[in-house]
Amino acid sequence: GFFRGMPTWDKVMALPYQDRMRAFRDPEIRKALSAEAVEGTVEQQGGMTDRRGRTRGFFNRRWDLVEVFMTTKGQNRHLEGKTIEQIAKEQNKGIMDAFLDLSLDEDLQTCFQAIDRNHDxxxxxxxxxxxxxxxxxxxxxxxxxxxxxxxxxxxxxxxxxxxxxxxxxxxxxxxxxxxxxxxxxxxxxxxxxxxxxxxxxxxxxxxxxxxxxxxxxxxxxxxxxxxxxxxxxxxxxxxxxxxxxxxxxxxxxxxxxxxxxxxxxxx
Known part of the structure; x- marks a missing residue:
């Protein structure tokens, strides 16, 4: 995943499903998650992995290059193809709030993807x-x-x-x-x-x-x-x-x- 090697993310992602949902709703935990994945105040240890567990470098915190690949609810279909940065601006939210609010709305089933810079x-x-x-x-x-x-x-x-x-x-x-x-x-x-x-x-x-x-x-x-x-x-x-x-x-x-x-x- 994008956030492998970030301490708070590692702890939250290891939780059982319902506990993970509660953690993502917690404002204080969100601050810690944002500090690691948005502000970059904590260094990432290890690296991102693909679907097969292979290391694919580090998350560059470019949320303008993280897009919604597929949603599960019809009401969110209009967000497919948009980046998290775009969605955050449209909804007048912070990056982490926009990302987690959508994820929670879809019971953590939303698919995201990191797009290459040549997707400009x-x-x-x-x-x-x-x-x-x-x-x-x-x-x-x-x-x-x-x-x-x-x-x-x-x-x-x-x-x-x-x-x-x-x-x-x-x-x-x-x-x-x-x-x-x-x-x-x-x-x-x-x-x-x-x-x-x-x-x-x-x-x-x-x-x-x-x-x-x-x-x-x-x-x-x-x-x-x-x-x-x-x-x-x-x-x-x-x-x-x-x-x-x-x-x-x-x-x-x-x-x-x-x-x-x-x-x-x-x-």
């Missing part, structure tokens, strides 16, 4: 506008993951193209399709042409956008994964078969593993 919108727009930027070519990881980025394409087409004009619609579609295929040396897909695989998404450029995040217990052992559907997508066609139509999945399963030439050469 101006920097992102500049990077996306570069002809050298390739979008959506990463794999899905070697294991099921809590925070799958389902919204990569819908966020690009909705926010960055329609709202921010970071690039033209045509360029964005090319980045998501043809450019990706060419990068992986896949010559039978990525473009609509005779003889190529019919992988086609039909969408409305005026409405396409990601829906709010929602937790679903789809991981092994009932673990929570983030689900994020989209609006503005009418049909998805894979290998010439309709996979998704007017908001509903069909029974078709036309997908297959694509092997590029490098894999085939080393097989």
């Amino acid at each position: 919108p101006k920097v992102q727009k500049h990077i996306l506008g570069s002809q050298y930027t390739v979008i959506g070519t990463s794999d899905g990881g070697g294991r099921p993951h809590t925070a799958d980025r389902h919204e990569t394409s819908t966020q690009l087409l909705g926010h960055w193209v329609r709202e921010q004009q970071a690039m033209t619609l045509e360029e964005a579609v090319y980045r998501l399709t043809g450019k990706t295929a060419l990068m992986h040396d896949l010559h039978d897909r990525g473009f609509i042409a005779a003889g190529k695989a019919a992988d086609i998404t039909i969408f409305d450029p005026d409405t396409i956008a990601p829906k709010p995040r929602e937790p679903v217990a789809t991981l092994p052992g009932g673990g929570i994964q983030v689900k994020r559907e989209a609006v503005g997508i009418d049909h998805v066609i894979v290998n010439g078969e309709v996979l998704y139509e007017n908001g509903e999945l069909t029974d078709a399963l036309p997908g297959q593993i694509i092997r590029g030439p490098l894999y085939q050469a080393n097989a």
Whole structure:
């Protein structure tokens, strides 16, 4: 977690759930928590850890870089994507009060994330506008993951193209399709042409956008994964078969593993 190695935080986080809730409501304990995590009057011993317990450095107390990733109550959905610093200013509260009030309102189930400095919108727009930027070519990881980025394409087409004009619609579609295929040396897909695989998404450029995040217990052992559907997508066609139509999945399963030439050469 962010606060591992901060003495008061370590004590509070080790408490049973109900005791932890009471501690977070205590004004004096809040002052101590704020001194460590906001004002920085107490040095952090050890470091932050990720979901797998690996050390990932120290918390830099940049609350303008800590955002609400996912809420559990509909009344708080409007806070998703906002930083704690933004929320504190909007609610006329201190940083720690804004952070803990939201957490307590949702029974400590709110998901927060530390965002990188390159999440600055101006920097992102500049990077996306570069002809050298390739979008959506990463794999899905070697294991099921809590925070799958389902919204990569819908966020690009909705926010960055329609709202921010970071690039033209045509360029964005090319980045998501043809450019990706060419990068992986896949010559039978990525473009609509005779003889190529019919992988086609039909969408409305005026409405396409990601829906709010929602937790679903789809991981092994009932673990929570983030689900994020989209609006503005009418049909998805894979290998010439309709996979998704007017908001509903069909029974078709036309997908297959694509092997590029490098894999085939080393097989």
